[in-house]
Amino acid sequence: MIDQAFADIIEAIDAGLEGRAPRTSPPPWLAWLTVALLRQRARQAWHRYILETRLRDEQQAGESGDVPGLPGWKYNFHGIGCCLTGPDGEAIDVDRHDAEARVIDPYFFAWRIRTVRSIAMPEIRLWRWMPSDSMIVAALTDLRAMGALVYPHDNHLFLLAKPLEDRVRFAAECRFDDEATCDNWLAAFHDRDADDVLLAHRAWVRSCAMNSSQAFKVIDAAREILTPNELAEVCLHHIAGPAGPAMGKALSVLRKTNASGQLDAVSALLDRLSPTDDPPYPAYEAFAYLLERGVANANVVDGFGTFAAVEKAKGFRGNPFLGQYAILALRFLPSRAMDLVRRALRCDTPLCVTEVAALLAGIDQPWCVRELTSALVDVPNASTIAEALRRCAGDIAKRHAAKLYVPPTHDHSRLGFTYEEVAHANARERFEEPLREAQLLADELRARYPVAWGG
Known part of the structure; x- marks a missing residue:
């Protein structure tokens, strides 16, 4: 027997397909x-169909190019899948799990929604109610509870239940570019910005955001939907809960608001967190929240030093927030910054190296070149640091990169490539976005530090 909530959705979809009022x-x-x-x-x-008819001979991972006979469409094979990208930006990424492409990956699905969120009405309206990839993924939990989705394996991949599979062709053929058709669907779904609908939607978002298993995916987008008081209630709920992703995300969202009303709660939280026994995400976000609001008392500064000193955080082989701690110190605690910058440039966590190297390349002062050069002396195969030196304006930095960097050599007797070989091949391209993201802060810090700053 079909769950009533699922039956209601099926009835509304049939009403939209048939152009009638729903029951x-x-x-x-x-x-x-x-x-x-x-x-x-x-x-x-x-x-x-495109893979089997137009790309039958291009099936090797790493291959990419234009799709024959489809102007503007490009393909990129990766692992067991392939991503097709259209001229309007639509991205359709599917792995080869089954012969009929029935298996849906929730993250590929949500990513496609993002790419077409301003093109066709179903995706436009979905994005209006769920304005993030992660919220869309979280909402699939509701459909799963109704029995609308079938999970044949113990993972995140799913199939559509038979009543939905039976309606795929009709929904695909529906003319959502026709205004009258769109009006019929809006009426069938009672989709309007009326007070009762908006209130129900906020209640649903709040419920999802309060759920510890969904909060990490939902709270960011909830910031655009909930009232400030509702958002504060959600965040405080998770701050008072167990240390984990939901707590960290709640603190991250509080950082993005102008509110400073949670200073006491966040300060008290630091007394509960352990640098070795708790995951590192909540503590970093708590320190960032307080420092960004001018709270730098002895308790905060000493705690910052303790957590930043951790070499191996719980659940990780290193400290994934070392780079962010170095950047926080450059912003607010300069006396502690140089040691953290040097540690981050030499650590085994590539993300930390990239974050700090990109910021130093953006600041591009003599002290930055000095520190990048010193790190490359210590780690001569560090492609990210060499790339950071190449991005500095002066010839000296570029000469240091050319002289000191030791690129990896490929062992032709082995299959595949090492991490160092891949990092070397992609260093220039992968450095673009971190450098761009760091530029605004780099401009600010450049004016605050002497050109030959030594810590």
């Missing part, structure tokens, strides 16, 4: 999510 009123955000899944399934079937 039920499911939440429009879940109704559009279901329609978007029907359209995803159809696009996956088209994706498989």
